[in-house]
Amino acid sequence: MAAPVKLAAFVTALLGVFGIAYLAGTQSAALLAPVSSHTDAQAFGGLASTSDGYTLQLPGAAGEPGNDQFVELSITGPDGKPVPEYVETDGALLHVVAIRRDLIGYQHVYPEEGEGGSWWAALNLTSGPWRVIAEFQPAGLNRPVVLGADLMISGNYRPQPTPAPNDEAEVDGFTAILSQPLTATVNSRPVIAVTRDGRPVTDLVQLHGSLGHGVIIRPGDLGYLHLHAEPVAENYHGPDIAFSGGVPQPGSYLLFVEFARGEQSHTAEFTTAVAE
Numbered sequence: 001m002a003a004p005v006k007l008a009a010f011v012t013a014l015l016g017v018f019g020i021a022y023l024a025g026t027q028s029a030a031l032l033a034p035v036s037s038h039t040d041a042q043a044f045g046g047l048a049s050t051s052d053g054y055t056l057q058l059p060g061a062a063g064e065p066g067n068d069q070f071v072e073l074s075i076t077g078p079d080g081k082p083v084p085e086y087v088e089t090d091g092a093l094l095h096v097v098a099i100r101r102d103l104i105g106y107q108h109v110y111p112e113e114g115e116g117g118s119w120w121a122a123l124n125l126t127s128g129p130w131r132v133i134a135e136f137q138p139a140g141l142n143r144p145v146v147l148g149a150d151l152m153i154s155g156n157y158r159p160q161p162t163p164a165p166n167d168e169a170e171v172d173g174f175t176a177i178l179s180q181p182l183t184a185t186v187n188s189r190p191v192i193a194v195t196r197d198g199r200p201v202t203d204l205v206q207l208h209g210s211l212g213h214g215v216i217i218r219p220g221d222l223g224y225l226h227l228h229a230e231p232v233a234e235n236y237h238g239p240d241i242a243f244s245g246g247v248p249q250p251g252s253y254l255l256f257v258e259f260a261r262g263e264q265s266h267t268a269e270f271t272t273a274v275a276e
Contacts, residue, residue, distance in 0.1 A: 043248065044216075044223030045146025046097075046133035053078030056134050056147035059118075065127050065155050071098075073111065073119045073134060075147070082117020085139035090228070091208025095135040096121045097224060098151075099217060100128050102159040106256050106269065108215060110208070127155025131222045146224055162219060162271070163254070169268040174201065174261075176268030179240070182216070182255060184274050188246025190214070190227070192257045192268065193239050200239035207260040212241035217254040227255075250274045 049056050057074045073096065077083045086093040092110045098121075099106045111121040121132075130151040137144045167178040173196060180191035192212065194201040204211055214227030227243040238259075247253060255270040 044218055044221075044225050045135070046131070046148035046224035047221060049147055049149045051147055052141075052145055054083070054138070054145050054147060056132075056149050058132060058149050058151055061150065062152045062154065063125060065125050065153050067124045068122045069125045071121050071123050071125075071132065071151065072114070073121060073132070074117055075119070075134065075136065076117070077138065083136070083138050087137040087139055087141075089135070089137050089144055090210065090213065090226070093136065094119055095226070097133040097135075097215060097217075098123050098125075098130055099133075099222060100126065100130050101222070102128070103162060103217065103219060103254055104160050105130075106215075106217070106254075106267065108213065108256070108258060108267070125151075125153045127153050128157035128159070129153075133222075133224045135224070135226060144226075146226075148222070148224065163269065165252075165271045165273055167270065167272070169270055171268050172264075172266045174266055174268075176257060176259070176270075178255070178270050178272065180242075182253065182272050182274055183246050184248065184250050185246055188244075189230075190243050190246075190255070192241045192243075192259070194241070194259055195239060201261065202238050203261060204238035204241070205260050205262065207258060207265055211236075211238070211259070212243075213258040214243045215256045216247060217256070218247075219252055219254065247274055 055076045059072050063069055075083050094111055096111050097108050105126055107123055109121050111119040114120050130153060131148055132151050133148045135144050135146045169176045175195045177193045179193045180189060182190040210229040211232055212229045216225040227245050230242045230244055241259060252273050255272055257268045258265055
């Protein structure tokens, strides 16, 4: 190969290397959250309305305040058509979480499937900006998909302050205690102990296939993470509900834990600071 040709090839290769480095650098700089040091940490979802070719749409992206307001959702697949089949996860085909931007009004509901691939969720909505998050697993995909979309509810919006940190929550006459904390470590195992009148509650019942459900919401971007309750013996009914999994990095998080006694479900809310 002649010298000029060799030089041109070298320059081309060098430019390619710098180009790749530049692109990698600019993409890294665009990330808002730091990269976690835990390689197996769970990732937050619900930050976009489209992911992996699936799209969540709210045909009515604005609504009126009130209880039991029906909100329509539609989910399409990579082909642009309604997802034809879902795999049940945690006792439901579709999980919907709604929370107002100021972290008030958390709800976890199981929508009803309508016609033409639509879903209908009954939500209690107050004035202000809301985030609606849908978690589902399409048939043929070996993992869930989590999508999020904004919903604006009309009226006078008065943002509330962020809930104060707590490791005990009172709900419907029950006391839920965060007896083992949420962490950002590989072996994180948060545990909720449920009591009533100072006594352990030992007659909890299964709630959609498990003794409890846990959802973590990250303040700021309302990132969503679903914690899965550990399996228990058939004759175990509390008071402890243990979950597997932690958060990717230290920070402040909201933890919502649902449990049931009889036919009534309850949701305990915690604001927790994760140090490690």
